[in-house]
Amino acid sequence: MGKVVCDIAVSLDGFVTGPDDRVGNPLGDNGELLHEWVFDAGTDVDHDVFAERFKTSGAVVVGRRMFDVGFEPWGDPPPYEGLPVFVVTHEARDPIPMQGGTTYVFVSTGIEDAIAQAKEAAGGKDVGLFGGAAIFQACFRAGLVDQMLIHVVPVLLHRGVRLFERLDGAPIKLEKTRAVETPHATHLWLAVPR
Amino acid sequence: MGKVVCDIAVSLDGFVTGPDDRVGNPLGDNGELLHEWVFDAGTDVDHDVFAERFKTSGAVVVGRRMFDVGFEPWGDPPPYEGLPVFVVTHEARDPIPMQGGTTYVFVSTGIEDAIAQAKEAAGGKDVGLFGGAAIFQACFRAGLVDQMLIHVVPVLLHRGVRLFERLDGAPIKLEKTRAVETPHATHLWLAVPR
Numbered sequence: 544m545g546k547v548v549c550d551i552a553v554s555l556d557g558f559v560t561g562p563d564d565r566v567g568n569p570l571g572d573n574g575e576l577l578h579e580w581v582f583d584a585g586t587d588v589d590h591d592v593f594a595e596r597f598k599t600s601g602a603v604v605v606g607r608r609m610f611d612v613g614f615e616p617w618g619d620p621p622p623y624e625g626l627p628v629f630v631v632t633h634e635a636r637d638p639i640p641m642q643g644g645t646t647y648v649f650v651s652t653g654i655e656d657a658i659a660q661a662k663e664a665a666g667g668k669d670v671g672l673f674g675g676a677a678i679f680q681a682c683f684r685a686g687l688v689d690q691m692l693i694h695v696v697p698v699l700l701h702r703g704v705r706l707f708e709r710l711d712g713a714p715i716k717l718e719k720t721r722a723v724e725t726p727h728a729t730h731l732w733l734a735v736p737r
Numbered sequence: 738m739g740k741v742v743c744d745i746a747v748s749l750d751g752f753v754t755g756p757d758d759r760v761g762n763p764l765g766d767n768g769e770l771l772h773e774w775v776f777d778a779g780t781d782v783d784h785d786v787f788a789e790r791f792k793t794s795g796a797v798v799v800g801r802r803m804f805d806v807g808f809e810p811w812g813d814p815p816p817y818e819g820l821p822v823f824v825v826t827h828e829a830r831d832p833i834p835m836q837g838g839t840t841y842v843f844v845s846t847g848i849e850d851a852i853a854q855a856k857e858a859a860g861g862k863d864v865g866l867f868g869g870a871a872i873f874q875a876c877f878r879a880g881l882v883d884q885m886l887i888h889v890v891p892v893l894l895h896r897g898v899r900l901f902e903r904l905d906g907a908p909i910k911l912e913k914t915r916a917v918e919t920p921h922a923t924h925l926w927l928a929v930p931r
Contacts, residue, residue, distance in 0.1 A: 554908075555887070555901070555911065555927070556751070557751040557899075557901060573907075576908055576910065693749070695889070695923075697925070698910050698911065699904065699909045701901075701904045701906065701908065701909075702905065705751075706750075707750030707893065710750070710895045714748075714893060715892065715895075716891070717892065718920075719891045719920055719923075722918040722923065724913075724918065729913075729923055729925065731891070731923065
């Protein structure tokens, strides 16, 4: 069975978007600084890390808010390499098939069910939990996250949406299973103990 | 002239102490998890990183709160390898000479003056700004920090004192000049642009 991997870029000061994230400003002010490594500014090593996620993943899960702000800029075909994207939402909604093979599937029956459906669709590959912060936190609290792939970008945004918030309980020692350093990001693979 | 280097360990979720940090509980609940790499649990590589700070630094600056909670557990001689430690405080106070060569010098004339005195004492070596979070934030806001050496520890504390808070203004792209990975920490050297 594949793992559930929370795969997300964060600033050194812990933000996954800048302030004022909304439709039309999906990454928040200056949030694009978190993703430069994905594009031209990144190295081949960064690009390999990015591409690898689509080889190891068989399905993607995102939160409804990330879907709402991302739908238009992602375009058609969306940048999910044909993988199905499960959107956790409160409202039932028909699937949206896109070019390139990706279908947006809306799951209104809770995060456990969304993850279960994604696992089923992934056929033994990993489920990529791509954000945003709220769905990560909900999945983490529910014990649904097996691994984190955190791309720590050496930038200080000062404000925005924090990845690590609203978590509680005993401290958790993660097991760093792999790390890749480039000038643009520190890519950390961290296993969540059971 | 030496650099001012903010040298501090943070959890992956951004905390430099656990909750309830105070005299008698200087690192906050479970805050010792942030410093295991310094001690037996760390590797030789971790220990080299830790030792290097005392070779490149000629003086240390800490906040008053860190001094208050640290004074007793640090003991005599304190773990500063004989370097003078400048404590930024609001109350004038006589210096406290310790065994091993370290003297605690209290500076009540502001952070700029504390950094200036530490630079003078450092004789061309770096000034190590060892924490806590409040003095780092004050120095960073005042443009006094040249470099950060951040030891990112793969642990989630969930609560405590955040390093990156109360900063504002335009985003800052740091230049990663060096990185050392061990299972226990990601040691990142980051230059702050002028």
